[in-house]
Amino acid sequence: MNDMTDNPVRDLLGAAVGTAESGAHGGTEELFAAASRVRRRRRAGVIGGAAALAAGATLLAPQLSGGAAAPRQTTTTVASSGRQAAPDRAVAHLRKQLPGVGRIERTLLDFGAPGKNEIIKPEQGALEGIFSVSKGGRTGYFSIDLREYGVEPGKDPKFNSPDYNACETGGTADCSYERLSDGSLTIYRLDDGTLVAQRRLSGRGDVLINDSRGNRAALGPEMAAPPLSRDQLRKIALDPEELAKP
Amino acid sequence: MAQDEGALHDFVAGRRTALFRSAFLLCGDRDEADDLVQTTLVKVILGWRRLERLDNIEAYARRTLMNTFISSRRRFWRRERPFGELPEQAHPGVDSDLGLSVRAALSRLPAKQRAVLVLRYWEDLSVETTAELLGMRQNTVKSHAARGAAALRALLPTEALVLQKEAA
Numbered sequence: 485m486n487d488m489t490d491n492p493v494r495d496l497l498g499a500a501v502g503t504a505e506s507g508a509h510g511g512t513e514e515l516f517a518a519a520s521r522v523r524r525r526r527r528a529g530v531i532g533g534a535a536a537l538a539a540g541a542t543l544l545a546p547q548l549s550g551g552a553a554a555p556r557q558t559t560t561t562v563a564s565s566g567r568q569a570a571p572d573r574a575v576a577h578l579r580k581q582l583p584g585v586g587r588i589e590r591t592l593l594d595f596g597a598p599g600k601n602e603i604i605k606p607e608q609g610a611l612e613g614i615f616s617v618s619k620g621g622r623t624g625y626f627s628i629d630l631r632e633y634g635v636e637p638g639k640d641p642k643f644n645s646p647d648y649n650a651c652e653t654g655g656t657a658d659c660s661y662e663r664l665s666d667g668s669l670t671i672y673r674l675d676d677g678t679l680v681a682q683r684r685l686s687g688r689g690d691v692l693i694n695d696s697r698g699n700r701a702a703l704g705p706e707m708a709a710p711p712l713s714r715d716q717l718r719k720i721a722l723d724p725e726e727l728a729k730p
Numbered sequence: 731m732a733q734d735e736g737a738l739h740d741f742v743a744g745r746r747t748a749l750f751r752s753a754f755l756l757c758g759d760r761d762e763a764d765d766l767v768q769t770t771l772v773k774v775i776l777g778w779r780r781l782e783r784l785d786n787i788e789a790y791a792r793r794t795l796m797n798t799f800i801s802s803r804r805r806f807w808r809r810e811r812p813f814g815e816l817p818e819q820a821h822p823g824v825d826s827d828l829g830l831s832v833r834a835a836l837s838r839l840p841a842k843q844r845a846v847l848v849l850r851y852w853e854d855l856s857v858e859t860t861a862e863l864l865g866m867r868q869n870t871v872k873s874h875a876a877r878g879a880a881a882l883r884a885l886l887p888t889e890a891l892v893l894q895k896e897a898a
Contacts, residue, residue: 494854496828500829500836505747674803
């Protein structure tokens with residue numbers, strides 16, 4: 485590093501970047517193809533949304549004309565999601581396990597991030613999904629995801645070991661690590677107050693739960709704090725139902 | 731129109747590495763930086779027809795990168811990695827001891843402060859342009875830059891600062 489400048493902060497940032505190159509495969513064509521897919525999906529969403537509105541109007545019309553008051557629908561759903569409105573075992577289970585936290589509903593948040601994070605995989609655990617929690621006019625959410633190891637090629641295997649204690653490295657706020665008979669549980673807090681629970685399952689994968697104050701754009705006013713307390717987060721992370729088949 | 735498309739292709743190809751390096755400073759993680767750049771460039775491709783000039787695209791790309799990064803810190807866990815995993819994933823040609831220490835220190839700064847540091851000191855933008863891109867007042871940018879630089883130095887282990895002096 486002989487090219488030090490008279491700006492020490494820039495030099496430090498330069499050292500942090502080094503000679504880093506993007507590891508993304510594919511050229512610009514891949515990006516243009518991704519943009520085309522987003523355009524197509526937006527169009528499909530508009531058409532799907534219109535179809536759903538039409539279907540909703542058809543369903544509501546007889547009730548309105550008959551004068552009967554329709555029950556108020558408070559479920560947060562995305563019309564074009566394709567998810568069937570079948571009785572939701574996960575929601576029922578979570579409501580039972582988390583009394584008093586607020587109204588729990590399954591939801592879908594569009595994070596609008598095409599690319600690797602957009603890969604849609606089949607749900608592996610009975611409780612997987614994103615769940616909104618509404619209380620006092622504010623809405624937070626928590627997400628549950630079961631991941632199998634091997635989805636991140638190139639990752640050092642030691643980070644998947646239940647013995648790996650991320651709290652020891654510092655940097656994570658309110659971090660707790662607990663060794664379990666079948667793995668470990670780490671809970672920590674992100675910059676924005678979100679609580680994250682990571683349960684490592686020896687040799688299998690991990691359960692990740694994100695406990696967030698909300699997403700104003702998608703869910704409305706955010707909560708002052710994540711909807712689940714640390715104890716509730718731990719309870720759900722260790723719930724045997726996590727590992728049951730959907 | 732074909733000429734415009736060509737200019738857009740050139741822009742995307744030409745700016746990808748520079749955007750990746752800024753994203754890498756923001757995220758501290760190569761995979762996340764790749765995702766951030768891809769998201770940014772896809773948004774640029776989708777929105778470029780609304781932008782009349784190429785320098786507008788440049789500003790739009792920077793703004794999109796920063797906004798996507800900052801909002802990702804309020805989002806889903808998929809966008810977050812436990813801090814402990816960041817500095818230990820060595821990559822050839824990238825990870826000097828000083829580099830690892832700086833990335834670890836950066837990851838402890840608030841997202842907006844990181845964004846200001848990257849725009850002001852890495853991309854060498856003026857206070858005015860940084861403020862405009864991030865939708866902040868100029869005084870806020872100045873304060874974030876000063877506090878961020880001080881915090882960065884304070885968070886770095888003494889050995890890293892010695893390394894920096896030796897390298898100079």
